[in-house]
Amino acid sequence: MDAPVPLFAMTGISKRYGGVKALDKASLALHAGRIHALLGENGAGKSTLIKIMSGVVQPDEGSLEFDGRAVRFPAPAAANDAGIVCIFQELSLIPDLSVADNIFIAMPPRRFGLIDRKTQRRMAEEWLALAGAEDVHPLAPVKDLPLSRRQMVEIAKALARRPRILILDEATSALTAADVGKILAVLKRLRSEGLALLYISHRMQEIEELADDCTIFRNGCNVASYPAGTKSHGEVVELMIGREYSHVFPPKPPPVQAATPPILEARGLTWTNRLRDISLAVRPGEIVGLGGLDGQGQRELLLALFGVLRGVTGEIRIEGSPVAIGGPSAAKAARIGMALIPEDRKTEGLMLPMSVRDNLSFAALGGLSTGGFIDRTAEARAVDEMLRLLAIKTEGIDVPVATLSGGNQQKVVIAKWLMMAPRIILLNDPTRGIDVGTKQEIYQLLRQLADRGVAILFYSTDYDELIGCCERVLVLYDGRIGRELAGNELTERALVGSALNIATDTEEAGYAPAIGA
Amino acid sequence: MSDWRYRVAEHRSTLLAALVFVAMFAIYVGNHSAGFSANVVQTAANKGVLLAFLAIAQTFVVLTSGIDLSVGAMFILTNCLASWIVVGSAAMTALGVAGVLLAGLVCGAVNGAIVIFGRLQPIVATIASGAVYFGIALALRPNPGGDVSSDLADMLTGQLWGGIPASLVVLFAVILAIWLPFRRSSLGRAVYAVGSSEVAAYMSGVATRRAKFAAYTLSGLFAAMGGLMLTFFTYSGEASSANAATYTLNSIAAVVLGGVSLFGGTGSAVGAIFGALIFRTINDLLFVFDLDPLWQPLFLGIVLLISVCIGSVRLLRIRNRLDLFG
Numbered sequence: 001m002d003a004p005v006p007l008f009a010m011t012g013i014s015k016r017y018g019g020v021k022a023l024d025k026a027s028l029a030l031h032a033g034r035i036h037a038l039l040g041e042n043g044a045g046k047s048t049l050i051k052i053m054s055g056v057v058q059p060d061e062g063s064l065e066f067d068g069r070a071v072r073f074p075a076p077a078a079a080n081d082a083g084i085v086c087i088f089q090e091l092s093l094i095p096d097l098s099v100a101d102n103i104f105i106a107m108p109p110r111r112f113g114l115i116d117r118k119t120q121r122r123m124a125e126e127w128l129a130l131a132g133a134e135d136v137h138p139l140a141p142v143k144d145l146p147l148s149r150r151q152m153v154e155i156a157k158a159l160a161r162r163p164r165i166l167i168l169d170e171a172t173s174a175l176t177a178a179d180v181g182k183i184l185a186v187l188k189r190l191r192s193e194g195l196a197l198l199y200i201s202h203r204m205q206e207i208e209e210l211a212d213d214c215t216i217f218r219n220g221c222n223v224a225s226y227p228a229g230t231k232s233h234g235e236v237v238e239l240m241i242g243r244e245y246s247h248v249f250p251p252k253p254p255p256v257q258a259a260t261p262p263i264l265e266a267r268g269l270t271w272t273n274r275l276r277d278i279s280l281a282v283r284p285g286e287i288v289g290l291g292g293l294d295g296q297g298q299r300e301l302l303l304a305l306f307g308v309l310r311g312v313t314g315e316i317r318i319e320g321s322p323v324a325i326g327g328p329s330a331a332k333a334a335r336i337g338m339a340l341i342p343e344d345r346k347t348e349g350l351m352l353p354m355s356v357r358d359n360l361s362f363a364a365l366g367g368l369s370t371g372g373f374i375d376r377t378a379e380a381r382a383v384d385e386m387l388r389l390l391a392i393k394t395e396g397i398d399v400p401v402a403t404l405s406g407g408n409q410q411k412v413v414i415a416k417w418l419m420m421a422p423r424i425i426l427l428n429d430p431t432r433g434i435d436v437g438t439k440q441e442i443y444q445l446l447r448q449l450a451d452r453g454v455a456i457l458f459y460s461t462d463y464d465e466l467i468g469c470c471e472r473v474l475v476l477y478d479g480r481i482g483r484e485l486a487g488n489e490l491t492e493r494a495l496v497g498s499a500l501n502i503a504t505d506t507e508e509a510g511y512a513p514a515i516g517a
Numbered sequence: 518m519s520d521w522r523y524r525v526a527e528h529r530s531t532l533l534a535a536l537v538f539v540a541m542f543a544i545y546v547g548n549h550s551a552g553f554s555a556n557v558v559q560t561a562a563n564k565g566v567l568l569a570f571l572a573i574a575q576t577f578v579v580l581t582s583g584i585d586l587s588v589g590a591m592f593i594l595t596n597c598l599a600s601w602i603v604v605g606s607a608a609m610t611a612l613g614v615a616g617v618l619l620a621g622l623v624c625g626a627v628n629g630a631i632v633i634f635g636r637l638q639p640i641v642a643t644i645a646s647g648a649v650y651f652g653i654a655l656a657l658r659p660n661p662g663g664d665v666s667s668d669l670a671d672m673l674t675g676q677l678w679g680g681i682p683a684s685l686v687v688l689f690a691v692i693l694a695i696w697l698p699f700r701r702s703s704l705g706r707a708v709y710a711v712g713s714s715e716v717a718a719y720m721s722g723v724a725t726r727r728a729k730f731a732a733y734t735l736s737g738l739f740a741a742m743g744g745l746m747l748t749f750f751t752y753s754g755e756a757s758s759a760n761a762a763t764y765t766l767n768s769i770a771a772v773v774l775g776g777v778s779l780f781g782g783t784g785s786a787v788g789a790i791f792g793a794l795i796f797r798t799i800n801d802l803l804f805v806f807d808l809d810p811l812w813q814p815l816f817l818g819i820v821l822l823i824s825v826c827i828g829s830v831r832l833l834r835i836r837n838r839l840d841l842f843g
Contacts, residue, residue: 056720077722092720096713096782098523101706106722114701121520139523157721 005068007032007196008053008084008165013062015048017403022048024220025062030165030196035187037207037228038200040217040240044435046200049217050167053198054086055079080106083164087154087171095143100124102142103157123160131156132182146295148175155183159190166190167198172206176293177496184209204233216240240436248440249468250447255487256283256471261320263455264338264424266305269314274300276479278314282424282455287446289470290459292499297479298459299343302426305457306340307331318424332363332420339363339417343428345406349413352402356394357383359401359412364419386415391441407438414442418449425449427458431465443469463495475499530776531788538791541798548805555680561801562682563674563750568793569688570743571764572771573696576789577732577739579772582712582781583632583639585733587647588740589765591624593756594654595744600663600754603745610666618741624650625737629730647761654756661755670749684746688790691742696786699735708732712781770821771796 006029015023023045030036040046051057053064055073064071066082073079079086093102100121101108109119124138133152142150151171158166168187172180187197187210201207207214211228216239224231224239231239262281269278274297282288290298304312307325315322318336325331331338342348350359360383361368368379383397390411394404401412410430417425427446431439446469450456460466466473472486475498483498525532542561546553571588578585595617603613624646631642673683699705707728710718719725743764748754769779775792777784799820803813 075722076720077724080722088720092717094710094713094717094721094782097706097709098527102721105706105710105718108703108706110703114698115703115706117701137519137523139520139527141523141526 004031006030006065007067009065010049010053011063011065013049013052013059013064015052015057015060021220023052023059026217026221028215028222030198031213032164032196033191033194034212035191035197035199035210037211037214038198038217039207039214039236040435044217044240045220046217047169048220050086050169050198050200053079053165054084054167077106080161083162084167085158085161085163085165086167086169087158088169091150091154093142093150093154093157096141098139098141099128099136099145099153100138102153103127103138103160105157106161124156127156127160128153131159131186132179148179148295151175152179152183155186159186163195165196165198167200169200172201180206204236248436248443250444252447252471253285253451256286260284262317263319264305264457265317265320267315267317269301269304269312269316271300271304271309271312274479275304275312278479278481280457280474280481282457284423284453284455285450286472287450287456287458287470289466289473290457290476291463291466291473291485291495292476292482296476296499298476299428300479301476302340302428302457302459305331305426306338332422337421337423338426339420339422339424340426341414341417341428341430343432345410345413349416350401350409353400355398356387356392356401356404356412357397360386360397360416360419363416367420382419386419389418390415390445407434410434411438411441414445422454424455425457427456427460429459429461431460431462439465463492466490466495467492528785530783531785531791534775534788534791534795538795538798541795541802545798545801545805548802555676558680559676559682559684561797562685564800565794565797566684566688567743567746567750568764568767568771568797569790570739570746571768572775572789572793573691573786574736574739574743575768575772576775576777576784576786577708577735578639579769579777579779580708580712580781580784581729581732582715582779583729583732584769584779585628585643585736586640586765587624587628587643587650588736588768589761589763590647590650590654591621591737591740592744592747592764593758593761594624594650594657595621595741596747596751597654597658597663597754597756599745599748600658600665603665603669603748605666607668610669613666614669614745617745618738621737621739621741621744622734623737625734625740626730628737629733632733633726633729647765651756651758651761654761658754658756661753661757663754665748665752667752670752673746674749687746691739692787692790695735700785704728704731709782714782767796768793773825774821 008030010026010028013023013026014021026045026049028049038046038049048057052059055076055078058074064073071082073082094105097105103124104120108115109123110116111119121138128134128136128138131152133149133156136145136149136153142153145153152175155171172183175183184206187199191197199207199210208228213225214228215222215225216236217223218240260283262283264282265280267279269275278301280288290301292298300309303309305316305325307327307330316325317323323336325336328340330336331340351362357379361374361379364382365374368375368382380397386392387394387397392411392415393408401409404412414430431442446456446458458466458470467490470490472484473490473495474481475483475485475495477499485494485498546557549557551557571592574588575585598620599613599617602616603610628643628646631637631646632639635642673687675683677683677686704727707718707723707725708731710721710723711725711728715725771793772784772789773779773792774795775784775788775790777789777792799817800813803816808816
């Protein structure tokens, strides 16, 4: 095997944010016609590295070479012009513009100097089809699309720029399995066309399927580069987290007695056309999973239980007695004791510029204040306890929560709700985009909470997680509970099958009666 | 197949503003003693066009999710300037018009530069710059007076064949020559993108600074067009602080009535024009229904409040409370 000159090389890159070293003399080389996987925990420096590659952030030291020539990218536009396009984890779509406008945002087709909307619409349709998103209308405003469709549009947009180097940063995290399949096929085709691809994902099976080369980052530095397939799962994870890799999921206790009365019960919950006649029960000490394809009503179900949705019909019972939950403040009251760990930690879970202390104590301020004034000592004590319990890595409790890594931010979100000692916890895909180590800690924490008698309703897009953590999984399809899986039935095959609603009538699946339950 | 549905949805707020205006104007002429005559339309048009220019000026900045509180001052400044230089021979007059428009461009560009490079909030930057512009206007015209080429003034404020008001034609021509190309250009799209999500626009390689700069500069240009038209109507210049303040506030009201979102990213100058015409027609309606002039500001305020509420009616239909904050 010869070692040709890399298409793109970064050497000796360092970057500091304040006192925190994000990158420390890191290097990376990409070759044309190969897919390079970048592995590492959150906070390992992957995001900073690709931000430098794509011109969002300037390195403190080090050099970039493209085609053997030294380059500098002062802004994202410069990197784009050079042929480097990045699909960011935080979506870069403009909500008020149409899909077609977004795909051609930087270089629309023109006629007489003006944007040619007809051509643009036709080309957008072609790129959407190439990305496997034929179902998206090119004139639909992006703000009306669900998250998974937006991510497909994002990919179409990147392809339309005809990049020479394509960076995908967790670009498949919100996608359904079918979409991921389409995207992987597209990426393989791009590789055969001679592009260099840099692929970042927490999903090992995608990396195994795609990658030619792998580089592992840890603590701001590349610790290992190797041809794909030469290291075992265990070795890879060990290199990433730098510690022994034991069981990812804590052992499950025996199932909760069926006779135990449920603490949370829903009967016939219905909301617009997104939730249809949902009935479920969660007992103390149980972790119940919500599965199914993305966007089948799981998020809406959690929001309905938390009192965020208006016009929900049906009944919610807490400890057997019906309650009306008018909003989050009613839901978290001691009488109900419900907490919702939201999906989008940056907007719904945290106040990014505020301190770790303020973020942690917000939901529990009622219990920490006397006569409307916050008891600072009681607050500090409670906050310290949470930092210890969840092993949150922070420089202090008064630094802005925005300076923490993604995994630690997510821990703050969880800790914030634990401070009010909830009896019922609803989780909305809490491990999306966080590292293996933190995930493991979250699984352990959920199990501990359940052992203490907390009832947990857990939505995840990751089937492994549902299988590993939950006693029972309710699979949603088209706003109803399509199937309930428990014990030995709980396999990946069964989850995927029921998520696609394969077991029911295929002609009019949407109106087929729910089976099971 | 359903393309037209998306196109209609895109222009819904503009169409709604147009419908409301047509309905109100019909009521107005229906109750006017002179009925639907060329003179009634001309008077209404001339009053409406002034505010329409300022509403367009405001639209550019509001689309970037900014606000321009100096449009009134730029309007007055260019009015005072025009009362000095838009005089004399045809060539001199033409040169004068160019000078006034250039002055507007410069004022707008200064606003843009302050907001972009000074990193100040638009509201603060334009309050300050507006005060400066008004100061210059006062220096130019300590007392009301001056003159303007009456040939040009009469041509642009009179009637064309068939009683069509010339001022409306000017407005129409400007929309055709500037707004429509702008809307179809990369620059225009960048302005919408910046207002909708500046971070996403930047990450997509959109020239966000250029877009904002263009928006403020165009705002100055349209304020200057308004200032020119004011001079043509009054044949003089006057540094009136009351006018500067009223027109600034009314331009914001017109933009809101015309369906341009103050959060940026949606709406159009055409909608803002109808917003301005609606706002003027309310005044006229009060007149034909013989309401005491003392009550007019109060009544206008109530109408504005109601219309803003109607604009937010969708919030009542929201089924997911989280959308309230979007």
